[in-house]
Amino acid sequence: MIKIIFLADTHLGFDFPLRPKKEKRRRGMDFFTNFDVVLSYAKQGQADLVIHGGDLFYRTLVPAPIVDRVYERINDFAQSGIPIVIVPGNHESSRLPVSLFMQHPNIHYYSKPQVFNFSLKGVDFDIAGFPCIRKEVESKFPEVVNEIQPHLRKESVKLLCMHQSIEGAKVGPSGYTFRKGNDVISIDALPADYNLILSGHIHRTQILWTKNETPILYPGSIEWTAFAEKGEDKGFYEIDFDDNMECTYRFVKLNTRPMVDVLLEKEVYSLATLKEDILYQIEDLPSDSIVRFKMNNTANLALLNVKLLDNIIPATMNYQVAGFRDSFASRPSKLS
Numbered sequence: 001m002i003k004i005i006f007l008a009d010t011h012l013g014f015d016f017p018l019r020p021k022k023e024k025r026r027r028g029m030d031f032f033t034n035f036d037v038v039l040s041y042a043k044q045g046q047a048d049l050v051i052h053g054g055d056l057f058y059r060t061l062v063p064a065p066i067v068d069r070v071y072e073r074i075n076d077f078a079q080s081g082i083p084i085v086i087v088p089g090n091h092e093s094s095r096l097p098v099s100l101f102m103q104h105p106n107i108h109y110y111s112k113p114q115v116f117n118f119s120l121k122g123v124d125f126d127i128a129g130f131p132c133i134r135k136e137v138e139s140k141f142p143e144v145v146n147e148i149q150p151h152l153r154k155e156s157v158k159l160l161c162m163h164q165s166i167e168g169a170k171v172g173p174s175g176y177t178f179r180k181g182n183d184v185i186s187i188d189a190l191p192a193d194y195n196l197i198l199s200g201h202i203h204r205t206q207i208l209w210t211k212n213e214t215p216i217l218y219p220g221s222i223e224w225t226a227f228a229e230k231g232e233d234k235g236f237y238e239i240d241f242d243d244n245m246e247c248t249y250r251f252v253k254l255n256t257r258p259m260v261d262v263l264l265e266k267e268v269y270s271l272a273t274l275k276e277d278i279l280y281q282i283e284d285l286p287s288d289s290i291v292r293f294k295m296n297n298t299a300n301l302a303l304l305n306v307k308l309l310d311n312i313i314p315a316t317m318n319y320q321v322a323g324f325r326d327s328f329a330s331r332p333s334k335l336s
């Protein structure tokens with residue numbers, strides 16, 4: 001049996017300040033922790049290959065110490081003897097920062113449409129892929145497919161790896177569905193030569209199908225990156241090929257922090273009644289919750305300030321206030 005581990009959207013470096021102005025719980029470690037869990041799962045389960053579907057990092061210009069922190073882990077993993085293939089995603093501007101850590105024979109990443117050839121337990125695998133196409137993928141994709149085609153071997157098992165939105169993919173609490181468009185690959189455009197298609201980019205895990213019934217696997221992100229993903233299972237795929245090269249796959253769940261909405265619904269609050277309401281509502285929450293406060297009457301929003309929240313929210317939690325994007329925060333932490 002041949003085992004492939006497929007993960008994506010690790011967004012490493014997110015909320016991971018190098019010189020934090022105040023000491024408080026950050027979400028950054030949550031992502032590193034789950035990344036480490038997936039790599040050790042692959043090691044312990046003696047996987048034959050790991051594929052990362054892109055958005056390794058949280059953005060394009062990553063501070064060098066964070067790049068090193070990530071690449072050290074990948075280099076370490078490569079030294080265990082398992083090859084790893086990485087698709088550069090949109091968050092790394094379709095190319096990964098250059099580093100000596102990545103110059104290991106077991107580390108492969110796409111710098112153009114290309115095919116990495118492997119012999120896994122004596123079976124030929126062609127792992128085709130291309131860096132994320134951020135604009136006009138609909139018109140550029142057929143050319144990419146043609147560029148890859150001549151490099152595929154006749155008798156190999158073939159996987160196509162990418163970091164794109166594909167027609168039919170769903171995101172968000174109301175299940176927004178990607179339809180045909182300039183920045184979407186349509187189902188009709190997907191080639192029929194592959195045993196499996198693997199993609200990052202969509203943070204909700206899901207499976208789509210090509211016209212000839214090839215599965216398209218989205219593993220989703222390894223932790224919640226926003227409240228829009230609240231309630232979604234997070235994890236990665238374990239893909240097995242049996243002796244007849246029949247393929248099965250299963251989603252392996254990762255632990256995630258509890259994400260909770262706290263609604264402050266009174267029409268009128270004083271500082272005292274607001275404090276009381278918040279304390280009452282968070283009392284029974286898991287201690288590592290990520291809380292979003294939603295103020296019903298926005299006129300009361302001024303009361304809901306950092307000073308108040310830092311004072312009453314336990315150090316083990318993160319919080320944000322609805323309407324303030326990406327404002328994860330918590331009171332000064334005695335834990336870190």
Ligand SMILES: [Mn+2]
Binds near residue numbers: 055091201
């Ligand atoms: Mn992403």
